[in-house]
Amino acid sequence: MSFKTGKIAEQTKLSAGIFGLLDCTIVLKMEAESQMREIKYAADISSIKESQARIKPFIHETPVLSSETLNLLSGRQLFFKCECFQKGGAFKFRGACNAVFSLDDDQAAKGVVTHSRFSSGSFLWMVIWSEPTMQSRESTAAKVLQETGAVLLHPYNDRRIISGQGTISLELLEQQVPHLDAIVVPISGGGLISGVALAAKSINPAIRVFAAEPEGANDAAQSKEAGRIITLSETNTVADGLRAFLGDLTWPIVRDLVDGIITVEDKEIINAMKLCYEILKVAVEPSGAIGLAAVLSDSFKNNPAWKDCTNIGIILSGGNVDLGIIWDSYTK
Numbered sequence: 001m002s003f004k005t006g007k008i009a010e011q012t013k014l015s016a017g018i019f020g021l022l023d024c025t026i027v028l029k030m031e032a033e034s035q036m037r038e039i040k041y042a043a044d045i046s047s048i049k050e051s052q053a054r055i056k057p058f059i060h061e062t063p064v065l066s067s068e069t070l071n072l073l074s075g076r077q078l079f080f081k082c083e084c085f086q087k088g089g090a091f092k093f094r095g096a097c098n099a100v101f102s103l104d105d106d107q108a109a110k111g112v113v114t115h116s117r118f119s120s121g122s123f124l125w126m127v128i129w130s131e132p133t134m135q136s137r138e139s140t141a142a143k144v145l146q147e148t149g150a151v152l153l154h155p156y157n158d159r160r161i162i163s164g165q166g167t168i169s170l171e172l173l174e175q176q177v178p179h180l181d182a183i184v185v186p187i188s189g190g191g192l193i194s195g196v197a198l199a200a201k202s203i204n205p206a207i208r209v210f211a212a213e214p215e216g217a218n219d220a221a222q223s224k225e226a227g228r229i230i231t232l233s234e235t236n237t238v239a240d241g242l243r244a245f246l247g248d249l250t251w252p253i254v255r256d257l258v259d260g261i262i263t264v265e266d267k268e269i270i271n272a273m274k275l276c277y278e279i280l281k282v283a284v285e286p287s288g289a290i291g292l293a294a295v296l297s298d299s300f301k302n303n304p305a306w307k308d309c310t311n312i313g314i315i316l317s318g319g320n321v322d323l324g325i326i327w328d329s330y331t332k
Contacts, residue, residue, distance in 0.1 A: 156191025
């Protein structure tokens, strides 16, 4: 074979390889779109884009931070989507904003009721305190509904909430870091990760979406393993924003579109908070820092199936943490 002929053959093979990759990407996209059409989820890319247009005048487009130090620690390129800088200090403003502005005039006139550990309820007009359990929150909300006739906005198991949270992926993948291989998202009731996964997989079907969950509240991991919703009799974790259970709207999305659930111990979460504060110079609550804890965990680093996830987006979901202990220490 002459040099020229060999060169042409090599170029032909290279071209075939490139077209093969393109064909593979196209097939993946078609298969993903087909799956999401066949299975009717609570939200979709259309409802998420509608949400983006609806809430854009009212929300912050949150920044993305990176750190070479954290890249070296993780062995990956990490991109932190700082929802801790969102209005109210957490991602939940997106969903709450979308849900409220989706109401018609008659519904809005009656007011709305929601229940949450902190964020969703604090974005509305009046906060009514309950015991820090899901049962207490739900019973308190039911009582207010009965007394006022207001509209219930579930904090995560709601199409409007899921769609609002999905706008995070639109910003991240269409405007900020389009070359991500994976996104790591805290999981609790599933509203955040459902919206993120639906939008991300619509934009890039090959992207992987991982959930990060506390070992002491690992109902989502158990649910994935069992193939059905599992609830726990009790939870025990410093990440008190991640103690809710999956709902009937969020579960199918988590079941089908979340590629893996990484569970971590509380000590790993606390260390991730410390790294965020010391290196990124960002105050992040335990629930918000869990994505970094997951990426730094041995179970993630040593999983051969995830070795090709080199560019990873991490959702820092909230920054509502009491730093009083730190400030008090300076006066002692």
